[in-house]
Amino acid sequence: SKGKWITAYIELPVGNNVTNIDRSTIKLHYSDKTVSAETAPSGICDIDNDGIFDLMVKFNRQDVFGLLPVINGKKCITFSVSGKLNNGKRFLGDDTIRVFSKK
Numbered sequence: 001s002k003g004k005w006i007t008a009y010i011e012l013p014v015g016n017n018v019t020n021i022d023r024s025t026i027k028l029h030y031s032d033k034t035v036s037a038e039t040a041p042s043g044i045c046d047i048d049n050d051g052i053f054d055l056m057v058k059f060n061r062q063d064v065f066g067l068l069p070v071i072n073g074k075k076c077i078t079f080s081v082s083g084k085l086n087n088g089k090r091f092l093g094d095d096t097i098r099v100f101s102k103k
Helices: 061-067
Strands: 005-010 021-030 033-036 043-045 054-060 076-085 090-098
Touching: 005 021, 005 061, 005 076, 021 054, 021 061, 033 054, 033 061, 054 061
Parallel strands: none
Antiparallel strands: 005 054, 021 033, 021 076, 043 054, 076 090
16 A cells, blocks of 8 residues: 555445445444545446446545554454445444564
């Protein structure tokens, strides 16, 4: 992540459409801390080629790093992403990422 952003792809269960996500409600969570998604850039694609569209959102890299504790040998961290659809329904998903430290 040498860039400015951390990218997340949100795929909703069948019957829901990512175009109905209220982007202003999307948050990345770690422990009891959160970072809001940036309003741009974003986009819709099928990143995993499964026929279901995904919403790509970006989080400020420095803000996300500010969520993290000192890693102290941890190799994996689980983040959650939450938000609301325009109809008020909420969504929540999580993913575990591997953390690599510079030597």
